[in-house]
Amino acid sequence: MRRDVLTGEYFTEGDIACAEGAIAAGCRFFAGYPITPSSELAEHMAARLPEVDGVFIQMEDELGSMAAVIGASWAGVKSMTATSGPGFSLMQENIGLAIMTETPCVIVNIMRGGPSTGQPTKSGQQDVMQAKWGSHGDYEIIAVCPSTVQEMFDLTIEAFNLSEIYRVPVIVLGDEILGHLTEKLVIPQPEEIEIVERRKPPIKEGYSWFKFNPASIPAMASFGEGFKVYATGLTHDETGHPDMSPETQTKLVKYLCDKVRKNADRIVKYKEIMLDDAEIAIITYGSPVRSALSAVKRARKEGIKVGLLKLSIVWPFPEKIVKKVSEEVDTVVVLEMNYGQILREVQRVAGLERVKFLPKFGEDLHKPGEVLELVRRCKK
Numbered sequence: 001m002r003r004d005v006l007t008g009e010y011f012t013e014g015d016i017a018c019a020e021g022a023i024a025a026g027c028r029f030f031a032g033y034p035i036t037p038s039s040e041l042a043e044h045m046a047a048r049l050p051e052v053d054g055v056f057i058q059m060e061d062e063l064g065s066m067a068a069v070i071g072a073s074w075a076g077v078k079s080m081t082a083t084s085g086p087g088f089s090l091m092q093e094n095i096g097l098a099i100m101t102e103t104p105c106v107i108v109n110i111m112r113g114g115p116s117t118g119q120p121t122k123s124g125q126q127d128v129m130q131a132k133w134g135s136h137g138d139y140e141i142i143a144v145c146p147s148t149v150q151e152m153f154d155l156t157i158e159a160f161n162l163s164e165i166y167r168v169p170v171i172v173l174g175d176e177i178l179g180h181l182t183e184k185l186v187i188p189q190p191e192e193i194e195i196v197e198r199r200k201p202p203i204k205e206g207y208s209w210f211k212f213n214p215a216s217i218p219a220m221a222s223f224g225e226g227f228k229v230y231a232t233g234l235t236h237d238e239t240g241h242p243d244m245s246p247e248t249q250t251k252l253v254k255y256l257c258d259k260v261r262k263n264a265d266r267i268v269k270y271k272e273i274m275l276d277d278a279e280i281a282i283i284t285y286g287s288p289v290r291s292a293l294s295a296v297k298r299a300r301k302e303g304i305k306v307g308l309l310k311l312s313i314v315w316p317f318p319e320k321i322v323k324k325v326s327e328e329v330d331t332v333v334v335l336e337m338n339y340g341q342i343l344r345e346v347q348r349v350a351g352l353e354r355v356k357f358l359p360k361f362g363e364d365l366h367k368p369g370e371v372l373e374l375v376r377r378c379k380k
Contacts, residue, residue, distance in 0.1 A: 003051050005193070010185045014152040014178040015040040015082075017185045018108055019048065021156030022080050024193055027106070028054035029079040031068035033061055036120040037176040038082040038110035045082075062087035066094035066107070073098075073105045074231065076198070076222030078160060082108035084176075085127055086117060088134070095169055096135030099256060101231045102210065104163035104198070104220070106156070108172040110179040113362045122363040123176035125286055125337040131171045132315045138253045140260035142267060143171040143315040147289035149183045155312065161196040162267065166259055167217055173314070175337065177287040177365055201227065208238040212255040214262045260316055268318040272325070274300065275307030280378050281325050283346055284335040285311040288366050292335055295371035306375050317345050326350035331378045333358065335366050 005024045019041050022030075030045040032038075046056045055072075059065040065081045072079040083091065088109045098105055113119030114126045131143045142162050144155040152174060159170040199219035201207045209229050211218045221227035230240035235252055237243040260267065274296055275281060282292045289310050299306045309325050311318060326332050326346070332355045334343045339359050347355050358374055360366050 005187060005190045007187050007189050010187070011182060012149065012185050013040065013180055013182045014146070014149045014174060015110065015180070016044045017149045017152040018082075018156045018172065018174065019044040020185075020187060021153035022106065022160065023048055023052060023054075024153070024187065024190070025157040025160035026078045026195060026197070027080050027160065028052065029069070029072040029077045030054070030081065031057045031059050031065045031072070031079070032081045032083065033059055033065050033087060035084045035087045037112055037179050038084050038108065040179070041082045041108060041110070062090035063094065066091040066098070069105045070094060070098050070101070070103050073103045074223050076225070078104070078198070080106040080108065082110065084110050084112050084120075085114045088127055088130065092134040096137060096139070097233045098169045099135065099139045099141070100233045102167035102220070103169065104167050105169050106159045106163055106172060107169055108156070108174065111173060111175045119362055121176070123287065123337060123365065124361065125173075125175055125341070128173065128314060128338065128341040131173055138257055140168075140257045141171060141315050142166065142168060142260060142313065143173050144269070144313050145173045145285040145311060146178060147286055147310065147312075149178070149181060149185050151312070152178065153185055153187065157193060157195070158269070161194070164196045164198050165217070166263065166267075167220060168260065173286065175287050176363075204228065209240045210236065210238050212238060212251045214255060214259040217259055264316040265320070267313060267316055268321070269312040270318050270321055271310040271312065272321075273308040273310065275309065275325060275328075278305050278307030278329050280304070280306040280331045280333060280375055281309055281329040282306065282333045282335060282371070282375075283309045283311065283322065283325070283342075285314055285342065286337070288335040288337060288360070291366040291368050291371055294368035295375060298368060298372050299375050304375060304379050311342070314342060319349055322346060322349045326354065330354070331356060333371075333374060333378065335371065337361065337365065
């Protein structure tokens with residue numbers, strides 16, 4: 001029995017909301033390897049994909065998982081995988097292959113405490129810079145950061161749409177708290193969900209599969225449909241064939257970066273909360289948004305003019321809005337469950353002296369009272 005989109009209201013956890021978002025976006029292939037705290041997502045996909053004529057494969061490891069996702073995408077299927085820190089590290093080489101071959105796909109990283117095996121059952125946001133710089137070479141990536149169970153659904157759909165538009169792997173950066181948090185999820189009717197379908201080339205011969213033009217990202221052929229297409233991780237020309245010349249390497253690398261950089265204004269997603277008259281701005285993403293919002297409301301009751309800039313997409317970094325907000329306030333406060341990653345980007349834009357930082361590690365999410373106390377000190 002087909003049950004493509006389970007419309008209605010549910011009380012469920014973030015991992016399952018993410019899985020349902022993927023199915024609603026048209027994902028019909030999942031390859032993964034169990035790892036806490038993302039295993040519930042894989043388990044749900046294992047049950048749901050057969051219901052929608054999809055395929056679930058448990059691979060032997062995360063390297064194989066990412067390779068299978070790339071292959072399925074080139075076969076014409078919207079594809080994804082899910083993992084956490086150690087598995088994310090193992091996927092990086094093949095994420096680089098997906099970037100070079102311009103393969104749309106989605107990688108979900110339900111972050112936990114690291115480094116190494118770290119804290120499998122605890123939360124963290126220590127993979128944010130790895131999401132951008134984990135593979136080698138020059139490239140740009142897109143990474144979305146949900147902060148509610150509803151956003152685990154909504155932003156997973158957004159991730160699939162962005163991957164199809166820009167032909168790039170898109171990362172969903174969740175965290176253990178959000179993955180295992182249970183709250184209300186509303187799944188709308190299918191016609192209310194905006195879905196970007198894959199564009200097919202207009203002709204099967206004489207088409208440039210890899211146009212080095214960030215304003216005109218080419219349609220993607222599928223293997224097995226009669227297209228004469230060549231995809232390689234080597235430096236290649238617009239036909240996809242290897243070309244080691246400095247001229248081609250220059251054109252290719254600039255294009256892989258510029259198709260995200262020059263479209264950043266269209267990609268970035270954020271929300272400004274109570275910033276119109278703010279003297280202090282809190283900038284954060286993911287689970288800490290919840291504590292920050294509570295602290296902002298309590299501070300406002302005390303007459304402290306503080307607002308919140310919630311980053312829903314961290315890569316590409318929303319530099320313009322961070323610059324605008326930082327110029328309009330006296331102090332910027334950054335909250336992260338790490339020892340300073342997006343912090344460095346904010347400091348680069350806003351200046352070192354004006355930025356205060358409150359880090360957290362493990363399962364110790366920021367308490368609204370702690371955030372409020374830091375805001376009070378900033379006001380003095």
